[in-house]
Amino acid sequence: MQETTSPSPTLRLPVGLAFFCFVLIGTNDGVNGVLLPSLNAFYAVGYAVLGLLFFVSSFGYFLSAISSGFLTQRLGLRGILLLGATAFLIGILPFGLKVPFVLLFPARLVFGLSVGLLETGLNIYITTRPRSTLILNYLHAFYGVGALIGPATATIILALQWGWNSVYLLLGGVDLLLLIGFGIFARPIQSARLEEKASTTxxxxxxxxxxxxxxxxxxxxxxxxxxxxxxxxxxxxxxxxxxxxxxxxxxxxxxxxxxxxxxxxxxxxxxxxxxxxxxxxxxxxxxxxxxxxxxxxxxxxxxxxxxxxxxxxxxxxxxxxxxxxxxxxxxxxxxxxxxxxxxxxxxxxxxxxxxxxxxxxxxxxxxxxxxxxxxxxxxxxxxxxxxxxxxxxxxxxxx
Structure with missing residues (x-):
């Protein structure tokens, strides 16, 4: 059974940022199904080719997650989160700017890297906190909240005829707020340490x-x-x-x-x-x-x-x-x-x-x-x- 002590007040804001980040990730996943027909109509490449974007994204996710141990040692958790939020912005803006289709592949690779960094970094961070089991459940529940919000958000924007790319611009804007939040308030995250340190070699x-x-x-x-x-x-x-x-x-x-x-x-x-x-x-x-x-x-x-x-x-x-x-x-x-x-x-x-x-x-x-x-x-x-x-x-x- 987990400890019953609550995190100190100085840790509440970083945990809130973690929840906010998972809502953003869930929202992004939730909008994909709604936006696929619009992407297909705009680029006229077919769903089979569009599906390759998700394969590239998954590969980026795999690479970032598998290298997380090395990156944690070199950059620390704060560095991983800042890098992840920056990569998220770099990976999603090309969709918002309607760049040529071929450029979406490197963008999606970077985006997959970003999500892997953010998810792995925040999972590691939460496991170091008091009552980590409860907070981890909340963290992943907020992903579900985002996944429920995403389709509704995309549907409303499309109904208002603001353009499918406006959804990605909105997600990029929200990520910018997250990046600023990590930059300002991530000191407690940076201080989260595991009990032992490995040799750098x-x-x-x-x-x-x-x-x-x-x-x-x-x-x-x-x-x-x-x-x-x-x-x-x-x-x-x-x-x-x-x-x-x-x-x-x-x-x-x-x-x-x-x-x-x-x-x-x-x-x-x-x-x-x-x-x-x-x-x-x-x-x-x-x-x-x-x-x-x-x-x-x-x-x-x-x-x-x-x-x-x-x-x-x-x-x-x-x-x-x-x-x-x-x-x-x-x-x-x-x-x-x-x-x-x-x-x-x-x-x-x-x-x-x-x-x-x-x-x-x-x-x-x-x-x-x-x-x-x-x-x-x-x-x-x-x-x-x-x-x-x-x-x-x-x-x-x-x-």
Whole structure:
């Protein structure tokens, strides 16, 4: 169970900046789906080519996250956050300025780097704070808030006929405020230190990758991301094609899934602390809730079951990612915590790409109904990996 002491007042503003940053990242992800048709119409390149932009962005994210241990040693957390916010601005402005399409590829690479730096840096920062488990849940919940705000913001701007690029200019302006905030108020972030320092000659990443516990946590998170994104991407198609639910209602049911994810991150850790439930027990409970809810939708083809169960799936999935990030520095030597978090965050990108693709292959060649048994099998794999991790951890009381 985590400490019950609250952060001192001098730390509240930096934590608020972290929340603000995750709202911005979530908002950016949320606007993409709404703006894709406008981008396609303006550049006339086709969705297949547009999709390459996301591949480039993911590659940039991977590079930044995997090198976070090295960058943390060289720049410190304040330097990483300032670099990330600056790169965000550099990566998003070309979209706002409607530059030639070929220039969007390096811009998107820089943008992916920026998001990886910001997410990894802030995850590392929060893990050093009192009551880190609770705050990490809030941090990732604010990403969900941004993801819900994004589509509405883009839709309103398009309806006002301000131009699709105005959305990116708005995001760039908000990021500029964030950059100024980090520049002025990031002193407490800079003072956040892990308990031990590595030798400057040590290859931190190499040492981290040799730890079996890091690979266990990484594979666990990889599968988690696969479940979350596969359901998020394909649930709408499942509700239409397998349950024959009206498009409008199906859209709201999927919104309920993402809302459940956000609400779960805000509420479940608080409830667990009040009940004296530790991270180990909470993750077991969350995985079981996801599995039971998936089975309900699969076996009982009723609309109200889909509405309730998809919300509960999101609710159960919500805390798992931040809880996993939080326990990582506790299971490795202190000076390797930043590098371990970087490995987790970067490899999760693979799960984001591979598992939804496999779900799509099954949907095309077998049927969209396969989404639920597919997700249920992944949930069982996640449960097994969590059990192995609990047994293998040298000090499972930290879970």
């Amino acid at each position: 040590e290859n931190v990443l190499s040492v981290t990758l040799k730890l079996p516990v890091v690979w266990l946590i990484t594979f666990f998170l990889l599968v988690y991301v696969g479940i979350e994104v596969s359901l998020g991407n394909w649930a709408y198609s499942f509700l239409l094609g397998s349950r024959h639910i009206a498009p409008f209602l199906a859209g709201w049911i999927v919104t309920g899934y993402w809302s459940g994810l956000t609400v779960g991150r805000f509420l479940l850790q608080n409830i667990a602390e009040r009940l004296g439930l530790g991270t180990k027990g909470l993750i077991y409970l969350c995985i079981c809730l996801v599995g039971v809810s998936l089975a309900l939708i699969w076996l009982i083809p009723l609309e109200f079951i889909a509405i309730i169960a998809l919300f509960l799936i999101g609710f159960g999935l919500g805390p798992i990612y931040p809880l996993t990030i939080d326990i990582t520095p506790k299971l490795v030597p202190a000076h390797l915590g930043a590098s371990a978090i970087g490995v987790l965050v970067s490899v999760s990108i693979i799960g984001l790409a591979v598992f939804p693709w496999l779900a799509g292959v099954l949907a095309q060649f077998v049927g969209i109904w396969t989404l639920l048994p597919y997700s249920l099998i992944l949930t069982l794999v996640m449960l097994v990996l969590w059990r192995v991790l609990v047994v293998a951890a040298s000090d499972s009381s930290k879970l």
